[in-house]
Amino acid sequence: MLAFIRKWLTSWPVLVLLGLVLIAFVITGVGDPFGRGGGAGGDLATVGHAGVSEKAVLGRLERVVAQARAENPGLTQAQAAREGGVEQITDQLAGVTAMDEFAKAHGIVASDRAVDGAVASIDAFRVGGKFDQATYQRLLSQQRLSERELKDGLRSDLVRKQLLLSVSGNAQVPREIALPYTRLLLDLHEGAGANVPPPVVTAPTAAQVAAYYAANKAKFVASERRGFRYAPIDREALVAKVAVTDAEVQADYDKNREAYGAVEQRRLSQLVLPDEAKAKAFAAAVAGGESFAAAAAKANGASATDIALGELSRDKFALAASKPFADQVFAAATGSVLGPVKTDFGWNVVKVEAVIKPQGKSFADLRGIITAKLRDAKAEAAMSDLVGKIEDGLSGGKSFADVVKENGLVPVSVAPVGKDGSGATLLPAALPVVAKAFDADPADGPTVVDLGRGQFAVLELGQTVSPTTPPLAQIEPQVTAALTLDLRAKAAQRIADDIVAQVAKGTSFVAAASAHGITAQPIKGRRIDAIQQQKIPPAISVFLTMPAGATRALPATDGTVLLLHVDRVEPGNVASAPPLLEATRQQLAQGAPDELAAAFGRSVEREVGVKFNPAAIAATRRRLLGDATAK
Numbered sequence: 001m002l003a004f005i006r007k008w009l010t011s012w013p014v015l016v017l018l019g020l021v022l023i024a025f026v027i028t029g030v031g032d033p034f035g036r037g038g039g040a041g042g043d044l045a046t047v048g049h050a051g052v053s054e055k056a057v058l059g060r061l062e063r064v065v066a067q068a069r070a071e072n073p074g075l076t077q078a079q080a081a082r083e084g085g086v087e088q089i090t091d092q093l094a095g096v097t098a099m100d101e102f103a104k105a106h107g108i109v110a111s112d113r114a115v116d117g118a119v120a121s122i123d124a125f126r127v128g129g130k131f132d133q134a135t136y137q138r139l140l141s142q143q144r145l146s147e148r149e150l151k152d153g154l155r156s157d158l159v160r161k162q163l164l165l166s167v168s169g170n171a172q173v174p175r176e177i178a179l180p181y182t183r184l185l186l187d188l189h190e191g192a193g194a195n196v197p198p199p200v201v202t203a204p205t206a207a208q209v210a211a212y213y214a215a216n217k218a219k220f221v222a223s224e225r226r227g228f229r230y231a232p233i234d235r236e237a238l239v240a241k242v243a244v245t246d247a248e249v250q251a252d253y254d255k256n257r258e259a260y261g262a263v264e265q266r267r268l269s270q271l272v273l274p275d276e277a278k279a280k281a282f283a284a285a286v287a288g289g290e291s292f293a294a295a296a297a298k299a300n301g302a303s304a305t306d307i308a309l310g311e312l313s314r315d316k317f318a319l320a321a322s323k324p325f326a327d328q329v330f331a332a333a334t335g336s337v338l339g340p341v342k343t344d345f346g347w348n349v350v351k352v353e354a355v356i357k358p359q360g361k362s363f364a365d366l367r368g369i370i371t372a373k374l375r376d377a378k379a380e381a382a383m384s385d386l387v388g389k390i391e392d393g394l395s396g397g398k399s400f401a402d403v404v405k406e407n408g409l410v411p412v413s414v415a416p417v418g419k420d421g422s423g424a425t426l427l428p429a430a431l432p433v434v435a436k437a438f439d440a441d442p443a444d445g446p447t448v449v450d451l452g453r454g455q456f457a458v459l460e461l462g463q464t465v466s467p468t469t470p471p472l473a474q475i476e477p478q479v480t481a482a483l484t485l486d487l488r489a490k491a492a493q494r495i496a497d498d499i500v501a502q503v504a505k506g507t508s509f510v511a512a513a514s515a516h517g518i519t520a521q522p523i524k525g526r527r528i529d530a531i532q533q534q535k536i537p538p539a540i541s542v543f544l545t546m547p548a549g550a551t552r553a554l555p556a557t558d559g560t561v562l563l564l565h566v567d568r569v570e571p572g573n574v575a576s577a578p579p580l581l582e583a584t585r586q587q588l589a590q591g592a593p594d595e596l597a598a599a600f601g602r603s604v605e606r607e608v609g610v611k612f613n614p615a616a617i618a619a620t621r622r623r624l625l626g627d628a629t630a631k
Helices: 002-007 012-017 054-068 077-082 085-105 112-121 133-142 147-168 175-186 206-215 235-241 246-255 276-287 292-300 314-320 323-329 363-395 400-406 428-439 472-504 509-514 527-531 538-543 578-608 614-625
Strands: 045-047 050-052 188-196 225-233 265-273 308-313 337-343 346-356 412-417 447-452 455-465 521-526 551-555 561-570 610-612
Touching (some): 045 085, 050 085, 054 077, 054 614, 077 614, 085 614, 147 578, 175 578, 188 472, 225 363, 225 400, 276 292, 276 337, 308 314, 314 323, 323 346, 363 400, 363 447, 363 455, 400 455, 412 428, 472 509, 472 551, 509 561
Antiparallel strands (some): 225 455, 337 346, 447 455
């Protein structure tokens, strides 16, 4: 979830460099540049003589969550706050404010003309590619923005962009910086690896199990469970009610005859000449026995590719020429030469190279297929209408019971279950609904959820059971199994540690592993070879970063410990791969502007002075979580 939230919290230097208009914090929810006050407990951050208010942060968070819901409809502001959204947005807005304060202190401004140009360039205000005053005024009204607020915001954006582009706009990466990175890609690592399996251990005593449970209760917390009721919207029932008439089937066939391969086509050659005299001379040459291709080459240097129209239906040729000319061409026999005929493109001369009879299936053959297609389309429309009707009813205040009864749906109740469906006996059809129940916000009322593959259901949450830790007597087998695995993993780790210690004292890795009955397997490779693979095993990534003589122990979840040892690292020969050096330099150069912009931004923050208010940030986070005791 944290990574998902961060996707929508791009750092301010990147926002500015990409030219994304923040519109002076109006888009981010801030009015008077990071409005002073407005949040209980004071501003969340102080930036020079300005402040980042709670109102600013909450406004930005609301928009971030709204954007992210396009991919994760169940996302809430509380979830975003739980994953660090308040802190990230506060940091982001503090950085932008620092840039504004810095620019103000150094007299850096954007002219009115530049601001007007920025307004005119915003796509939302353009109609037919041109700035439209009526659209501009209407959108400002919809967003409850004044023209001054918009222009002040754009002015700030332009100033920040000037600052950052002057720092990073022409960032270059010298060859000498790329050289060590390229060499690392070509270094050859040689060594070995070995798996230390978890040995068998004595079964733990009851006292050990009890002590382990007491020390690790957090591992055995039963996850949140949710109860709900849902009413599936039966697509098959809608399909069964759909009627498709013979007239509709015939109309579809007639409309799509060409797509069904039921129309005659012709393979044609064509030459278009600029004047009638040349076109008549060309047609006469062909009529006199000269090949169409040879005569076309003499007439205007046309090649065989230039004159080949390929296989066309009457309707498609009519689009390229005219309907009367198409009628003539499709009435002519194979080998006929027609024209010249005047069209929008010049004087056309056409030869019928071949007549291709309809190859598709007959109406009788396609009747069943077309009927099924039309029935599916009607069912899709009926489903859309029904879902819309139910959503309108729920939006209008109707209850789950109301919409179920009105639309003849069958409700199903589900006792509290875990996110994986555990804790109750479920029908297979209920499993997709479980995921939607956990995506939903408990504060919301009944909703229509999309279950995928054209299936929908009306969902209403019921009882929510908070995470609990069951008593030891109830889960003793699971605790015993967890303790046993832990003991075996620790035993395997002791063996691995002993092997690492022996290698450190001078014993070869192969010999140290063999002393414990473990066989080491040789490994060698280069980073350049690994990164060209679609999926790199984590162990290989670790091995290729280790220096010569190093030994690493990597525990696995099943208790096994993987040992890696590098005997030697043969330095890469950059001279053997000059294109790789340039590619590395270019790759580093791609990230250089953002790196420089971020470094400059942090320097500005230090000069202006940024001070965060942890207590106010925590209070804002608690309010979003709805928990006065949340930390």
